[in-house]
Every structure is written in structure tokens, then in C-alpha cells.
Amino acid sequence: MSGLEELRVDAYRSLKSVRLEHLGRMNLLVGANNAGKTSVLEAIGLVARPLDPAQWIQTATNRDASGPLVDGLWALFPTSTALTLESGDETSKAISIHANLGDGNRHLRSHAIAFVEQWTDVDRLSADPQSDAVVRIHTDVRVGGGAKAIKHEMEFRSTTPRRVPVGVGLPPIRVFVITPITHRSTAQLITHLSHVIDEGAKEKSVELLKMFDPNVSDVLISRPFGRDAIRVLHEKSGVVDLATFGDGMRRAFAMSVALSRARGGILLVDEIESGIHARALDSVLPWLVRAAAEAKVQIIATTHSLEAIDASLAAFADAAPETVITYHLRRTEAGHVCRRYDLAGLRDLRDEGLDIR
Incomplete structure (x- = not known):
């Protein structure tokens, strides 16, 4: 396997x-x-x-989607105390994870440096200096016991957005995460369902919904009032919203569409x-x-x-x-x-x- x-x-x-x-x-x-x-x-x-910034962001925000990103990222590192930066730059202890995956043995070692970066908006001559908390993550991945490491650096800021490049050199592995609240996010369910429809794999998701209600015949994405929604075709009730069926069906649906994507x-x-x-x-x-x-x-x-x-x-x-x-x-x-x-x-x-x- x-x-x-x-x-x-x-x-x-x-x-x-x-x-x-x-x-x-x-x-x-x-x-x-x-x-x-x-x-x-x-x-x-x-x-x-390990080289995908989106994976780091998702990992940091799954526990607290509304908290500062730099705080969430900093908390991933071993025994990290709260980030203050009052005494200057801070360096984390290293993450160390070994795995035997499809491409053989893999070792991830990563540490972070946190610092304050000051900047001024040059388009506003009278603008006061601004500051950002920054977390710079250094990753070092060794595959198959090789001596040469694949290195990548990612930098994340607390307020100013920045494109973070995806590292190269590792074969992509599909990983999808279902948290205890994923099924309550219609936006996430729609994203998963859209991909599943494009891949022609929707039937499996419908099959699981039938275990909860045998009268379910299909699942669709609708756009009433300019916003996306998930509709269920029901042989007795007609077209109804997925939320009508409660947490159990939404949870099962979330797992089924994520499984199809994975x-x-x-x-x-x-x-x-x-x-x-x-x-x-x-x-x-x-x-x-x-x-x-x-x-x-x-x-x-x-x-x-x-x-x-x-x-x-x-x-x-x-x-x-x-x-x-x-x-x-x-x-x-x-x-x-x-x-x-x-x-x-x-x-x-x-x-x-x-x-x-």
C-alpha cells in the first residue's frame, strides 16, 4: 500500500x-x-x-482562524512561548519529523526566526513608519537518506500580504484535512464539491448521503441571491438546502467529498x-x-x-x-x-x- x-x-x-x-x-x-x-x-x-506555504498556513489557522497568522505559525514550533519581540529577534527550536512515505524515507527539519520589520508607504509622503511582525520559516528536507537537503524559505507577515512561493524538488502528495468544524463551513464544502464534480466523482458522495436518507438523489451547487449554496435533490421534499439535514449528514458529506479529492x-x-x-x-x-x-x-x-x-x-x-x-x-x-x-x-x-x- x-x-x-x-x-x-x-x-x-x-x-x-x-x-x-x-x-x-x-x-x-x-x-x-x-x-x-x-x-x-x-x-x-x-x-x-513541507515546501507548501498553504499547508503551513492551514495548519496554523485550523485551530484559530481569527488569530494572528504569525502567532499561529510560531506556536507550531516546539515549546514556543508567546511571541512578544520586545527584546529583539527570536529564534525557535527546531521541528523534527521523520516519515516513510511513497517516495521513501523523508526527514523534515525546520526552525523559525521572528522579527519586527519597519516600512513606510512611499506613495504617502507624510505617512508614519509602519511595523509588521514577521515569521521566517526555514525548511530542510532530506529524502531517502541522501546527504543533500532540499532547502526552502517562507516568510509570513502579520498584516501586509505577500505571495510566498511553493518550494520545488519533492513529488506532490495529496493531503486533505477535515477538522471538527469543516462541515459547518459552506464555503469549504462548495470548494470540495466543485472539484469532485469536475473530476466526475460525485456519485460516491451521494452514496454516503443515501445512508442517512435513502430519498436523496443528487447534490448540486446553486447560486441564489448571488451567493453559492449546496442543494440536495430529495425524492419527497424536492430541492432543499444541505443544512436542512443537520450536522450528521453535513459531516459525512464533508468526509466523502474530501476523500474523493484525496x-x-x-x-x-x-x-x-x-x-x-x-x-x-x-x-x-x-x-x-x-x-x-x-x-x-x-x-x-x-x-x-x-x-x-x-x-x-x-x-x-x-x-x-x-x-x-x-x-x-x-x-x-x-x-x-x-x-x-x-x-x-x-x-x-x-x-x-x-x-x-
Whole structure:
């Protein structure tokens, strides 16, 4: 299977020495709140697309879309304290992530320098000097154990926009992220659906919606009153807005269109149970596994829901042990501990009454 086979996070945010081995097609990362599950997903996205500024921006803004970009970027680096710049330039500690991807072993090492840049608008002779907080990220990627590194520099400002070039030298890996609130953003859903329609893969998304309501026949993009919207063709209700069906259907729809876009790549799902009732997971999870196999997509999802874990065991009661791989991430005083379980091992733990969250 192509995709991520192994991940080792030596340093990223608060993660230290976290290792996931022998990943499968469908992978569940479980653990308590603040165990670092979301950070693992972020590390996967960055090591897959380390030279893409959009990946860094998305990673920084997924947790706080309204906060200053430079603060979000700075927080990605290990044990970063709040950015003040009162005493001059600041240099971060280094991110260090190893991965075995489709192009072989890959090592990302990155550090950031933050500083204040002053400037004056030359078109306004009386303009007062302005200042910007700037985060300059230096990336260094080694592929296949080679001594020569691919280097790239990206610079981000707090207020003034600037085009940041994409680095070259690495094969593109498709990575898409579903956060716990992606399904509530109509703009994001429309973007995904537009690409899926262009690629002729909409039928799969409709198939998943039919699990929630068998009377769904199609999904369209409409433009009432000059704004885009997603409409569902319903055999009984006619043409209705997707929001009519509630969080569960919107969440499933978000995963299905993102999975279609991730064809041949990786889909990262944070809190896979978000918005979906545990009983619906019994049918949604097998559908995701089948669709991922057809689209050659690897899914890595987080959950802290015991109901989601038990739904996985119920949904795959007769499946091969390697159908779903579970990694239990736990934070200790000495660092993080990550243990791998196939379905048989996870079932044994649950039979013993262990709460593996």
C-alpha cells in the first residue's frame, strides 16, 4: 500500500519521540483530550507537504482562524512561548519529523526566526513608519537518506500580504484535512464539491448521503441571491438546502467529498465522530474503508470517543485484524507513549473493560 507507512515525531509543538509504525489503510488515533492527537495529524500534513506555504498556513489557522497568522505559525514550533519581540529577534527550536512515505524515507527539519520589520508607504509622503511582525520559516528536507537537503524559505507577515512561493524538488502528495468544524463551513464544502464534480466523482458522495436518507438523489451547487449554496435533490421534499439535514449528514458529506479529492493521497480527519451519532458510525465507517480502498486513499483519524471505538469493533466484527489499525496515544511525565493495536488486540482490550481513550 502506498501512503504513510511510518511516522516519527521527534519534536513538534508539545510532541516528543512519538512513533507510529505499520500504518494501514484506515487508522484511528485514540487518546484523552490534550494527548496530542491533533498535533500528530498536523505533523503528517507538514512532512507530506513541507515546501507548501498553504499547508503551513492551514495548519496554523485550523485551530484559530481569527488569530494572528504569525502567532499561529510560531506556536507550531516546539515549546514556543508567546511571541512578544520586545527584546529583539527570536529564534525557535527546531521541528523534527521523520516519515516513510511513497517516495521513501523523508526527514523534515525546520526552525523559525521572528522579527519586527519597519516600512513606510512611499506613495504617502507624510505617512508614519509602519511595523509588521514577521515569521521566517526555514525548511530542510532530506529524502531517502541522501546527504543533500532540499532547502526552502517562507516568510509570513502579520498584516501586509505577500505571495510566498511553493518550494520545488519533492513529488506532490495529496493531503486533505477535515477538522471538527469543516462541515459547518459552506464555503469549504462548495470548494470540495466543485472539484469532485469536475473530476466526475460525485456519485460516491451521494452514496454516503443515501445512508442517512435513502430519498436523496443528487447534490448540486446553486447560486441564489448571488451567493453559492449546496442543494440536495430529495425524492419527497424536492430541492432543499444541505443544512436542512443537520450536522450528521453535513459531516459525512464533508468526509466523502474530501476523500474523493484525496484520491491517491492521505485524508486526515480530526474527531471522526464529530456530529455523527454512534449508531450511524456502524455504517459510515465501513463505507469509508471501502471508498478509501477504491480511491487508494489512506485515512488517519482521531477520536476520544469510546462510542466511536466500540462502533468500529461492531462495524468490523468479521473483518481481518489489519482492516483498522488503532494507535493509543498517552501523555506521561517522561513524554508520549504510543501503542499499536489491530482489531483483534483492540477487541481483547475492550472485552477486558479497558477504557482506551
